[in-house]
């Protein structure tokens with residue numbers, strides 16, 4: 001399905017994630033996209049078959065999208081989807097909003113085919129990973145279209161259990177933030193050890209970029225790649241002993257993921 005011709009699309013919210021996905025659909029040769037976004041910045045998305053309108057009322061008359069993608073903040077979902085239900089007869093509804101459940105969406109798109117998904121920002125460079133779940137009774141062709149739209153920006157895993165979306169949001173949805181924090185912390189620690197600022201930044205960035213590329217290119221798991229860096233009685237062993245002291249890093253990561261998972265569930269309950 002990933003090479004299939006994409007139908008006209010309606011995108012609600014052309015912010016960070018919406019615009020990243022739009023770039024992927026453009027690469028796949030989508031013919032027409034209407035983006036609803038009242039923000040001035042979204043105007044930059046217009047051109048080459050993409051129209052940007054400020055409200056649902058301004059969607060061109062007769063426009064019949066094959067999919068409606070919901071990419072506004074969960075807190076504004078209620079107001080933002082008002083008036084969109086009329087598209088649900090023809091279109092699959094794909095939501096990427098954190099914590100917004102299929103049940104909630106079914107209340108706003110009665111009888112609609114709904115797919116709930118959680119992508120991440122590496123989608124902007126087509127290196128994302130999205131986990132998605134289709135609502136009950138979504139026809140295979142609509143499910144496949146949703147998968148193709150999400151697959152335009154990276155890997156996709158379809159699952160059957162919607163409850164998985166909360167920990168997925170914590171792990172891969174927010175995951176890039178934890179990696180970028182690592183870059184920030186590495187840079188700060190380098191500065192503290194007297195490395196000049198421009199070199200500290202270069203070292204921190206390229207270490208994470210290079211490590212990710214090595215992981216991608218290698219057939220070895222992460223722990224083997226870690227061991228390959230860690231010489232017995234060497235410097236890395238000393239550093240890892242600090243990070244793992246009292247299970248500091250494992251414990252912090254466990255608590256962080258549990259906290260984000262709980263927040264995703266909170267968003268779901270309103």
Ligand SMILES: NC(=O)c1ccc[n+]([C@@H]2O[C@H](COP(=O)([O-])OP(=O)(O)OC[C@H]3O[C@@H](n4cnc5c(N)ncnc54)[C@H](O)[C@@H]3O)[C@@H](O)[C@H]2O)c1
Pocket residue numbers: 012013014015016017018036037038039042071072073074076079080096097098118119120121173174
């Ligand atoms: N940023 C991430 O890492 C990430 C990852 C996965 C999922 N998500 C989900 O994607 C959604 C969008 O997040 P984002 O980071 O792109 O946010 P964002 O703030 O960058 O984008 C939201 C966009 O919605 C627009 N908007 C506001 N009100 C609107 C309305 N009534 N109608 C249409 N558009 C409206 C804003 O102008 C903005 O451009 C959220 O629900 C979030 O949970 C985000």
